[in-house]
Amino acid sequence: MRNALHPRTLVLCLASAIALTACNRAADAPTADAAPATSATATTPAPASTHAFVPGIAAGDFAEHVRVLASDEFEGRAPGSVGEDKTVDYLVAQFKRMGLEPGNAGEWTQVVPMTETTANKATLDIDVAGKSHALKFGDDMVIGTRSGQQHVEVKDSDVVFVGYGVDAPEQQWNDYAGLDVKGKTVVILVNDPGFHVDDPELFEGRRMTYYGRWTYKFEEAARKGAAAALIVHDDAGASYGWDVVRGSWSGAQFDLRASDDPAPRLPIQGWITGEQAKALFAASGQDFDALRKAANKRGFKAVPLDAKASGAIDSTVVEKSSRNVVAKVRGTGKPDEAVVYLAHWDHLGKHAEETGDNIYNGAIDNATGVAGIMELAGEFAKAPPKRSVVFLAVTLEESGLLGSKYYVAHPAVPLKDTVAAINIDAMSTSGPAKDMVVTGLGNSELDDLLKSITDKQGRVLHAEATPESGFYFRSDHFNFAKSGVPALYAEGGEDLVEGGTAAGRKAAEAYTEARYHKPADEFDPNWNLEGTVQDLDTLYQVGRTLADGDAWPNWRAGNPFRAARDASRADAGK
Structure with missing residues (x-):
């Protein structure tokens, strides 16, 4: 069965994605005495990857990243767990393979006290x-x-x-x-x-x-x-x-x-x-x-x-810490200015108090987003642009956007020098769509840049179908936005090339009801990734245009975040 489009895009979604930005747990009252349970449907742990990666944004490479990150071996990627260690090690190894450099003052990670x-x-x-x-x-x-x-x-x-x-x-x-x-x-x-x-x-x-x-x-x-x-x-x-x-x-x-x-x-x-x-x-x-x-x-x-x-x-x-992963393609002309791509790597972990399959693998949410920024990183590394490009895999999104909140307070590139942020959170795996959904459409000049690209693809842009759900405040781009950095949050739409809106809505409902924030959100080798690749190429073109150019996009007049952007650019003396 194909997984659905992400439910943020749809009118008929009853349980919205990133609904509370907090971890799902058992329905019973909290207990400290629950005994560990064994997964009844455990899959074979992901071995060290023998996948032969290829140049370009490739469906097979994307799928391999998701397969590994969403495997039972990674135990749902909970912050502070063995799953975090495996995730961080995998991401750093992949960024090194692609030729990126550490993005946080010579370090691959940023410690987030929690x-x-x-x-x-x-x-x-x-x-x-x-x-x-x-x-x-x-x-x-x-x-x-x-x-x-x-x-x-x-x-x-x-x-x-x-x-x-x-x-x-x-x-x-x-x-x-x-x-x-x-x-x-x-x-x-x-x-x-x-x-x-x-x-x-x-x-x-x-x-x-x-x-x-x-x-x-x-x-x-x-x-x-x-x-x-x-x-x-x-x-x-x-x-x-x-x-x-x-x-x-x-x-x-x-x-x-x-x-x-x-x-x-x-x-x-x-x-x-x-x-x-x-x-x-x-x-x-x-x-x-x-x-x-x-x-x-x-x-x-x-x-x-x-x-x-x-x-x-x-x-x-307990006082603990987690880690953001920060990688960079250094710019050839203005390396101190940067475009940031971000996605959250964390998910809901392994719930020992639950019987049966108790690993919340988080394949769609958000191994797909992390796989997406890795594919983009490889593409930028082949031909570095004028400005630097930072690839930020943040932690603690499911706990209230905390990893990105910490990064924005302690940025690897000063916010006054951050051109834009492009967020990827839960990608469509249901095939190509005739549209893209921009959460918060009309807020920033980034929409114009995106539209110039989708117009050439014959795709249309529209805002999220349920603005009353407040999706704009539920993913990591929001912390950048609050600090004045124009942030784009766009994803594949619901009007599928095969089956139209009816098929898109049906797929989204199936995901929402059966998989969202549940152990069933697992990697599926039968996904149709043609649209996923197209969406990544679109977002690549947005970032490439910004990184090869000199423009400083801003928020629209009247937007509450514009004052912070204007102040930061004034501080930069530009």
Whole structure:
């Protein structure tokens, strides 16, 4: 069976890719005592490759990279595991074979300090009108901590419904206006104001802004001094089901050290199901549906509930490190300026607590992206351009884009000298398409360059089909964008040459339902890689044009990232 197009491109996807940028785990509550399980469908470990690589962007070479990286031997490529060691060794060996040089001040890797937190026990009780409600981890709620502490506890914390939990001065919107939430537990709706009533006049209509992301909501609650924050899940608002939330918040969770990411952090943060929210609001004498509707009106005032929350998490906390891999083709004319190609190498690892096939191989997500940048690296190495080209394989994407976040804070090439970033995350393996999807189409001048290439191919560009899902904020290009570097995130579309849109959507649904963030995301020798090669050639032409030229692409006027780009270029004196 062919694997599907990546589900980001499609209207009908119910569980979106990189949905929570966190590792899927077992559905049960966290436990420290689970016994290792043996894979029932283990494949033969990948031997040392005897593949004969050929010049050019080649389907066979691409497939070999994916086969090795997604083999059971690499154990799902979890950060800090033996799978990381094998992955880094393989990538460095391949870059050396192709003639690249170390890209990080003479080193092939960049160490990313991290904290691994594994919750051994997590409890949450909400006392409503004097009656205790114990919420079950996994079924009713999920909670975690980014504090780095072995024990965190919140006791008898007043509960306040703060609507969407947004403070956006430029939108004249502040759900925390006149409210002191220090020490309190805030309950928050997912997505942007206006989403649940389909109001195009609020924020950017159906297109999610960063205010709609769950990461922002926790960050803002922490800035306001809350003790805990709970987001109310709904499939439409989150763009993924509760099973994705439950899986992603179980097991070991990774984060940057607080010293490397000094923003405020909540002691306890998590999600509750929509059903639990309605029941708890009703027990408190409130109508959840009515309050959710009211929260979509400008001037909404937070509503205290007749409830107190008590939660506790006992965790094993270990200081570890992971690695970004950085390789470079040195420019012949302006070596200090660089175009960056990036893809995340990490996936969800091996889940010892699960029976059966418990290796999350991550073939599509994202061995394909890593294989893609390696094929591009070989092509650039044959004829180095004027500017340098950096190939960045980042870690900890599945844990919140942490590897790229660390790189942007400690770049091998200063951001003022970084021409553009081109991100590859989960490539299509369903054959050639008549279109390409650009997530965030219209934001930067890179779109014009891409269009000049796809026009010659007879392909059309269009934006992601579900902008309300916030895909723009869910992959590693976003950290470059926030820092002002124009970033392109484009992939093969859904209108397949063979079978059209219907075939593309069917393939995507099959991938989403059966393979996305599951052990079934494995290498398939029957993939149709003709379109994959075409997509890589397209992205190669974008990077080659930039690296051989003198242009400094920028964000469109009015884009929130343009000010950072303008400031960095002014600092460069150009």
